[in-house]
Each structure stands twice: as C-alpha cells, then as structure tokens.
Amino acid sequence: MKIERKKFAFAPPPLAHLCFCNCTTCVINVLYWPILIRCPFRVTCVCGKGIFKTGIIHLQNFLPMRQLSKTVRAMLLCCSFFTQIHVSLTQTPVFIRASVPNEITLTAPEDSIYQYQSTSVYNNATTIVHFEDIRDHISNNLLSFQIPGTYTNLIVEPREVESTDTVHYTWSGIANESGFFSITNRENLYAGFIQTDSGAWTILPLREHYSLLLRHDVSVLDTVDCVMEEGESAAEPPDYCSEAYNICPAVIDVLLFFTSEAVAMVTRYADANMKALTMDGFVKTLENSVNFAFENSDIPNKRVRFRWIIHNPGYSSTTNIDYLLDQFVSDSYVSSALSSYRADLGIFVTAINFSNAARKSNIKLLDYPSSSHRHSVVSFQAMHTPRWTLPHELTHLLGAGHNWCNNVPCSNCDCNNYDYCNHGYRFYAGGLERRTIHALGNERILHFSNPNVDYLGEPTGVFGDYPAYNAQIIRNTGCVVAAYSSSPEVKAMISGPSKLCGITGEFSSTIFYASILPPAQGLPGQAPYTVSWWWNETGVFTYQAPDEFLGTGNQITLTDVPACNYFTLHIRVRSDDGIYFTASKIIFTGLCEECQEERIVKTNNPLLSSSRQQSIKFFPNPTSGQFIAEFHVEGEPDDAMIFISSMDGKMQYDFGRHLISRGVNRIALDLSNLPNGFYNMHLISAKRKLTALITLQKNKP
Numbered sequence: 001m002k003i004e005r006k007k008f009a010f011a012p013p014p015l016a017h018l019c020f021c022n023c024t025t026c027v028i029n030v031l032y033w034p035i036l037i038r039c040p041f042r043v044t045c046v047c048g049k050g051i052f053k054t055g056i057i058h059l060q061n062f063l064p065m066r067q068l069s070k071t072v073r074a075m076l077l078c079c080s081f082f083t084q085i086h087v088s089l090t091q092t093p094v095f096i097r098a099s100v101p102n103e104i105t106l107t108a109p110e111d112s113i114y115q116y117q118s119t120s121v122y123n124n125a126t127t128i129v130h131f132e133d134i135r136d137h138i139s140n141n142l143l144s145f146q147i148p149g150t151y152t153n154l155i156v157e158p159r160e161v162e163s164t165d166t167v168h169y170t171w172s173g174i175a176n177e178s179g180f181f182s183i184t185n186r187e188n189l190y191a192g193f194i195q196t197d198s199g200a201w202t203i204l205p206l207r208e209h210y211s212l213l214l215r216h217d218v219s220v221l222d223t224v225d226c227v228m229e230e231g232e233s234a235a236e237p238p239d240y241c242s243e244a245y246n247i248c249p250a251v252i253d254v255l256l257f258f259t260s261e262a263v264a265m266v267t268r269y270a271d272a273n274m275k276a277l278t279m280d281g282f283v284k285t286l287e288n289s290v291n292f293a294f295e296n297s298d299i300p301n302k303r304v305r306f307r308w309i310i311h312n313p314g315y316s317s318t319t320n321i322d323y324l325l326d327q328f329v330s331d332s333y334v335s336s337a338l339s340s341y342r343a344d345l346g347i348f349v350t351a352i353n354f355s356n357a358a359r360k361s362n363i364k365l366l367d368y369p370s371s372s373h374r375h376s377v378v379s380f381q382a383m384h385t386p387r388w389t390l391p392h393e394l395t396h397l398l399g400a401g402h403n404w405c406n407n408v409p410c411s412n413c414d415c416n417n418y419d420y421c422n423h424g425y426r427f428y429a430g431g432l433e434r435r436t437i438h439a440l441g442n443e444r445i446l447h448f449s450n451p452n453v454d455y456l457g458e459p460t461g462v463f464g465d466y467p468a469y470n471a472q473i474i475r476n477t478g479c480v481v482a483a484y485s486s487s488p489e490v491k492a493m494i495s496g497p498s499k500l501c502g503i504t505g506e507f508s509s510t511i512f513y514a515s516i517l518p519p520a521q522g523l524p525g526q527a528p529y530t531v532s533w534w535w536n537e538t539g540v541f542t543y544q545a546p547d548e549f550l551g552t553g554n555q556i557t558l559t560d561v562p563a564c565n566y567f568t569l570h571i572r573v574r575s576d577d578g579i580y581f582t583a584s585k586i587i588f589t590g591l592c593e594e595c596q597e598e599r600i601v602k603t604n605n606p607l608l609s610s611s612r613q614q615s616i617k618f619f620p621n622p623t624s625g626q627f628i629a630e631f632h633v634e635g636e637p638d639d640a641m642i643f644i645s646s647m648d649g650k651m652q653y654d655f656g657r658h659l660i661s662r663g664v665n666r667i668a669l670d671l672s673n674l675p676n677g678f679y680n681m682h683l684i685s686a687k688r689k690l691t692a693l694i695t696l697q698k699n700k701p
Helices: 108-119 272-296 321-330 332-342 389-396 470-482 593-598
Strands: 024-029 041-049 052-055 073-078 085-091 094-096 121-132 141-144 153-163 169-175 178-188 189-194 199-207 210-216 227-231 250-258 302-310 343-349 359-364 375-379 426-429 432-435 493-495 511-515 530-536 549-552 555-558 566-574 580-588 615-619 626-632 638-646 653-658 663-672 678-683 689-696
Touching: 052 199, 085 626, 094 689, 108 199, 108 210, 121 426, 141 653, 153 178, 153 272, 153 549, 153 580, 169 189, 178 272, 189 210, 199 272, 250 470, 272 302, 272 389, 272 663, 302 470, 302 493, 321 332, 321 343, 332 343, 343 389, 343 626, 359 566, 375 389, 493 566, 493 580, 511 566, 615 678, 615 689, 626 689, 653 663
Parallel strands: 024 073, 227 359, 250 302, 250 343, 343 375
Antiparallel strands: 041 052, 041 085, 073 085, 094 121, 121 210, 141 153, 153 169, 169 178, 178 189, 189 199, 199 210, 359 375, 426 432, 493 511, 511 555, 530 549, 530 566, 566 580, 615 626, 626 663, 638 653, 638 678, 678 689
C-alpha cells in the first residue's frame, strides 16, 4: 500500500509557563531574534521594516496571570536586524501545571485523599495538578513539558498508544531517553506515572482534569525484596530458553484483588461510579506499566489485561506474607472469582508494608509456569514506580527470575550454577546503576533483561555462562499462561515491527498482521471478523478521513514510508455479531532515508516569493556528533547567525556568524558535547530565517 506522505514543518512544542509581564511597555536589550528563553506566550512580532517573525519572548517581572493585559507592546533593540517591534501575546495552555491557591475547592473525599497522601512517609511532595488533553500538546509526535514543582523538563518520544474512542486513551513514551512516562485518560480523569533519573512520580485521579502528583521517597522503602518459595524445580523445558523468536499472540488476563485499605490509597469517593472511574484509571496505568515494559524489551504480541475487585478476607490484616499467600492460594472465593472473570492470574494487593518482603509469588525459585502457579501478593507502596513490584511479581508467574549472585549481591539471588536464561540484570549506563525489573533493589527501569536491547547504549542483558534474558522466557511462556482460562472478551493487536528502515536507513516493503484473539464460546465478539486498516500522525481516529484509510483484510503491506519520525498504525475490527474493537501501534520512521529529506523546514518569510524558498539538510541525521549542515539559499549573500536550541527553546550552542552565499553552502559542525536528544538548528539573518530538526544519537549500535 503506497501512501502519500504528508508534508509538515518541525516547530518547538508548546512550552510550560515561567514568566508574566507587569507592564504595558517594556524595553529589553537583546542580542538576536528570536529570543530563545522559555515563556508561556506564543509571540507574533511585526517589525518596523515590515518583516514578520514568530517566536518565544521573555518579558521580565512577574505578576499573576489574571493581571496580565491581553496585549503588551515592547521595544526591542535587535543587533542591527530590526528597529521598533510591536509584540502581541496570547497565553498558550500547557499539558500539565500545578494548580494555584484557591483554584479549586476540594470536596470531603478529595480533601481526605489529598491529606492522606500529603502526610504519607512514602511521598516527598504531593501537588494538585491540572491536565489538558495530551493530544493537543504533541508537536512533531513529541510531548514536551515541565514536571510541576521541579526544574525538570521532559521531551517524551511515543512508544505505546491505546485509544478506544476520542475520549478514553493511554499514551506512553520514553522521557529524555532514559525515563518513562505514561498517562491514562478516563472521562477526563488522569492517572499515570513519571520516572526519571531525578525522581519518580505517581499520578492519581482527583476530579475532571485534576490529579494528585505524588513524588515518592524511595529511601523509606524496605531494602528486603521479593520472597519466593524454596525447593528444587523440575528440569528446564528445552524450548523456554531456546533461540527461537516466539511471536505467538497472547493476552494474559489478570484479576487484582484490592483490600479496602489499598483502594483508600487511591480514592476516598463513597460514590460508586466515581470510585470505579478513579480506580479504573489507576489500574489501567498499572496494566500499561507491564505492556510498556514488554514493548521496551522486544517482547512482541504479548499483552496483559487488568481488572479489579475489592476483597477483604479475614486473613488480609496479617503481617506474615507467607501465611497471607498460603491463605490467598487456598481461598475458595478467589478460585471462584478467577473462574467467573476468566482470569489467568490473580494478584492480592494489600496496604500492608511487610517487614520481610515487598511481595511474594507461589512459584519456586527455578520453577516454570503451570496453572498451579498463578497467585501473587504485592504491597501497594511498592507496586508502582520506581520499584515496579507488580510487573516483577506478575512475570515471576511467567517464569522470569532474579539476577545471579555475581551480578547483584543479595539474599535472594540465584546462586546455583544453572545455565538458565531467566535472570534479571544489573548494569551501568549514563553514569548510574540500572536494574531491570527482576534485578533486586528499590529502583528499576521498565525493561526485562535482554542482551539484544540497549538502554543508553548498554545491553540490558547478557549471554554466556550466567545469562540474563528474561525477555526470552516471557516470549515463550506468554501463550502458555494466557491459555489457563478462556478469554472473557475479544482482543486485537497489530503484529509487525515497531521501527522501519533500521540503522541503514533503507526501507523495504513491510507486512503488518491483525492478530485477533476470540473470546470464549457464547460470549459477544465471535468470528468471522472484518478488519479495516488506518493510519495518521495524531493517534486519534474518527474513520471519516479518506486519506487515512489503507484497506481491509487480515494484513496490510506498506510500500512507502507514510510519515516521518512517527506515525500510528490502527485497525478497526467488527465481529460477526456487530461488536467493534480496535488496536493501535506506534511506528518509528526517523532513520529512513526518505525522512532525511523531510527534516527540512522552509522559510515562511512573506518578502520571499515561492520560487525563493530555502532549506537546511543534515548529513548524517541522526548524527553521533559531527555532521555537515547544508544550506540552500537564494537571493543576495548576507551575514547569518547559526545556533542550536533544545526543544524547550534554550540555546545550547552558538556557532557564531557565517557568510551565507547564494546557492549551496556546507558547514562542518559538532554536537559531541551535548546529550542525546532532538535539537533545532537555526540560521537567522536580516533576510532569512531557517530552522530544522536534527537528532543527536551517540553510542549508536
């Protein structure tokens, strides 16, 4: 299927607000235009010479937003480029911001959960934040925002997207190349998580558009980790660590049994509908943490699906985790619930922070999955970021194991000399110690060990005498565990690569498949199925745009690169009984040769006719540091400034002035001293303004 690629210009995304102006006329001395300082306003400037410019401007002095006049006139002295400039300012909403005092009045249930989380020893800070629809703030498929209450600015590249309609969605991505971000919207109730090198945050829904942002204190978490059953295991099944790349599709249904005390750590609503909506969003975030880790670890076609109920058995108050797990396994109500919900696995979520472990599974240290090993216990305080005990414990039940003794010294490592691949992994990357989900410790990254997957340029697993390759185990056991129970509902997924072209930049025709897993007989959503394929760059599908429609059938072949950087591939499936369901997959195309030509922004200077357009190209792009910038300009030669800015508008490197001649100009430049990421290169003179996006990717494989 050949797709006409949409042309678009790269521009910085909307920026978080930091400043307000307290006057109607300001005089500011600047060195050049645009002034690349972060500010909450989109600025349109009309120069005295008649040249229109657009950018971001910083107007000094601070006042509350409500005191800011709609129009502010400024006098700017600009190098020798411009004379008097009139500036018109309009407020730009931001994706996430801290609420101001008296912005909202909390109800009793809202105040109760706010007070509880504010005084919890597990949180360093609790902030009420306001969210806008994330899809209105994505620019060039990237999300840029500042974490409220910090100076941390994030640029998030998409990895996972799930949208059931235009209201409900989940969006996840890699933050600043080393962190993890996810947001879930359920009827404008926002839940999610943020994890960076500087901290970890959980987002709990509060009311429409407002959430609690909890910054966690990792130091108070117990250092004692996971406890597993002791005992010898049967011989290793030969295929679980085989080199075969298992892509069988599987959806593992997990039922979470929350105690009332654990629910009260998320919401205090007495209203059943609000409690359900709030909990649904939080549980969806937990589900996505597992699926996000699958995506990061090259575990294709495996998904988990979470549902939750409240369960308050008599044994729930015990502080003995061994006794609690034994009782949970033998609980007849639990067995009945797993059967009625058609769940493959059951996990008990308690508010108790055990003194001897954060959680436990009924699976022996070297055992492999079986239907008799399907129960776990987790403590609420450690189940999410940055410890990730829920993904840890759940995938124990798929056969994933702890790290070797010689990798991370601990009391519950695998110290036996078995050549099994199911082990977590500790390594160093970006100057810090990193631990995959099954490497014991308090802070982990959302990766399962995999020697073939890098994190900040370092492998997340290892081959050899002490292999660490939990991703291989999960690939091979996912379908085994998903078969414990027949599915309660139909599920679809898109099978195919997450990246096109690869490091060579060459594109070849690529096939994607619709994998549809039917529900149990007698339930809605039965075969046969009709599949329609769609694509776009926003991830929001209304099924009304003809140019987004690709075709029908169980597979589709792409014969061209649809869009540059990222695009979303989407299927809409109709069952024989009229039930619709969907699946989406984000595809990265930034390395494709076709997109190197697309990384061009053409000037919109109204003084230049359409025949006098100019552009910037980079060779190579992405670059590991050194590259050639090629400028194609028309008109008279002139003196131009060349500089690099980050995606949040801050200048990173000034290359000084260069004489730009008519025609093709080539300049050798070096970004080796900057961290990996996306940058804008600017060429600015009195006659032209060019901007283009370049990707810095050091330590390329």
